[in-house]
Amino acid sequence: MTASSADSAPPPTAATAVRLDLPGGRAVTHRDVAANGARFHVAEVGDGPLVLLLHGFPQFWWTWRHQLTALADAGYRAVAMDLRGVGGSDRTPRGYDPANLALDITGVIRSLGEPDAALVGHDLGGYLAWTAAVMRPKLVRRLVVSSMPHPRRWRSAMMADFGQTRASSHIWGFQRPLIPERQLVADDGALVAELIRDWSGPMLPEDADLDVYRRAMCIPSTAHCSVEPYRWMMRSMARPDGLQFYRRMKRPLRVPTLHLHGSLDPVMRTRSAAGSGEYVEAPYRWRLFDGLGHFPHEEDPDGFTAELLNWLGDPEPDR
Template identity: 30%
Template structure:
């Protein structure tokens, strides 16, 4: 692994179709865009930025539209996937580059995969963390989610009505985030006998199923303060609007139904993460759906927040993969 002197990270605002996007940049070399998921921000990549920079890359962790210091359009439809794809292309061009590698976690993984699928001339490789690649198409998302959970409501369905989840979260953003992070972390997630925190009981709230007790080991008080401070300032509507566009995305991407992602790719997930256990069939289909796959890794004893729970392992996987990419 090549180690270079690393300058301090730099905060930047760049123009995009959303208005502006905030990013934190560190290092020089080939551009690597880092895309966070829900409910996070650029800060989710704090462990990766200096390591990628030291390995000879220009790493840029973006606040996705609706988050942090990035613009938050009012219209729900402004958060459809194709808008986010164009945001990513705009970042590449605003940074004076013609192409970039994408690394995404959670929703960021799906945004990264779709960006590479729709704009292959800009995005030359893609790494997906926690959420496997599933090609566009299949049943309409709202129909699938309505059938999950029996009498309980799946969290994605719970997030659909504007204002509903916000009313639960925003009175105590810090406490809600701490519980949500704990519910999906390997060392604090509820056991198999406990109610599944991905579902809401009739008349209940999502947080009713969050675990009590200490926060996960990876989440320090300062880390929680940073993440909570962003959402206390912005609210959650922009972040939740991503979930409210899944049927729009299904319509927008109908012409790419079943399309494989052909660029060089990497997948890494937590063995205890529901995102990987529920989508085992998607991982098993990678021979067809990810023909450029260079490695697929399930980290034993790891939950959903993979690059924060296991930063050293994830950093090693990313740096080794980036070094092996064709130039």
Template identity: 35%
Template sequence: MSDQQSAKTDGITHRFVETNGIRMHIAEQGEGPLVVLLHGFPESWYSWRHQLPALAAAGYHAVAPDLRGYGQTDRPEAVEKYSQLHLVGDVIGLLDALGEEQAVLVAHDFGTSVAWNAALLRPDRVRGVVALSVPYLPRGPVSALTGLTQALGPGFYMNYLQEPGVAEAELERDPRAALLRFFNWGFGDSPRADGPTLPVVPEGGDLSDLMPEPAELPAWLTEADLEFYTAEYARTGFSGGLNWWRTIDLSWELTAPFQGAPMTPPALYVHGDRDGSVSLPGMDQLIANLSYLVPNLKRTVVLPGVGHWTQQERPEEVNAELVKFLADL
């Protein structure tokens, strides 16, 4: 697809924009105030397939980019090009490319780090934040990687992702099976979506020890959905997304000047009660104190029976919460 071309499917238009020195692919639908949708791992713009038409119907210009390292967007080779400062710069540059002063940022999984940091660093450009799954994690005395490793030991799964090439070798042997394991492991109906299973890779093991391949697809994921994700990752590999994890310590170092800076934009936090990410050590205290950390938090919504893939597992309920929050701004 060339810069001049756009592909249109089910009302969703695709094109490319230049931002922060990279070429970014975006999917968009609708007209009105701008809402930017930031995906997580291992996902893409497609994770917002249920939200784009709903937001457009509600009178908004919904834009879902493939973020740096993913999908049809550029994938710089150097790991240090994936810091939170780079990722926030991509989003601010996207607003510039779209000719917009401000946007509401809606984010899921690792995309929430970008949304919260954009709100922290450029509150003049962020009208509001909706975080799905992961709450605001203010900068602490050590990085999140260090803190969770101290709590869970060296087998904490993020450590397995750190060495370039190791996780890639496992995941790229069979992208379809790898993606299905991820999606099933975090699914609300999966026995491993919550409970005593900790995200720790056994010594000498790999991610498949954490995430066994299921016999069938989760109810929220169709064969066509899985085929789309598989085709993307078979083409791009997993390094771009994994590099986000590899800059956790670097981003912690780079954001030192913003330690204790206020989080001012209005916010909404939505998570499933079976999302394993909210059961990590210390998360219960963070969520309990979220209104103190985010003074303009409008509300926290807990979706019963929902796992990690919030907006894909329960799109109607998430869409209703999004539209309500946007209308109240």
């Protein structure tokens, strides 16, 4: 191979950048399932009641690598999916509003042949987990949300709290055409690593882990699809479709809910996330991780997993 051909190496593909092994050599099954008019990549391990894990930005299924193993060892069928437009899932030209993305999730539950699932969502995945639990409560037996308030609480904070608006400057930046996509893939996805470092607490991620996320973001069209949900969330606030969605989300949630948050989260302020329980008419438990940032499931996987397993295993959860 010549130097010029090395410099012009092709961009990564989902097959090479996404279908990864779990740490420690644990076997994981990668496959595609059809749901809601699209194809979704899932990583699966274990047998038992379904726990479906939903990643946030700027990540993909691999962010749940520690929890997948622990859930399987605890007797669950642990499945982490790539959201529409990310990882190994289809990159469709439209369909990035939260109602449709939530139908992706509930459709995957059905395609996996299960009557329901415990949903575990982080960041954008948490926003969509809230949404799915409101829209299709019979398909969600338990809910775990990390680093994301209830959508109505998120909207209020973005509109009325200057501190939260400033903390979410990246979302405002996503509203520009083309520029965010170019920034996310520049220098082999360097911005992805920078964002994850900046949003983490003192326990910074390893460079090797950041390289995984950088490669995944550089799969063609991923950057564009990754920012489209945030464009809808901001641009729809005063539009009829947005107003209709937030009215729908006013419906009380009747799914037992565990809400986890890092005290040092610089992206979603604690005061923005706290109080989401007002929308839950079921057992609701709030846990704040001291000294952790926006990625508690990666910064302290053992502590996060312990809370998760205790909640899922509690037959009669309380507050």
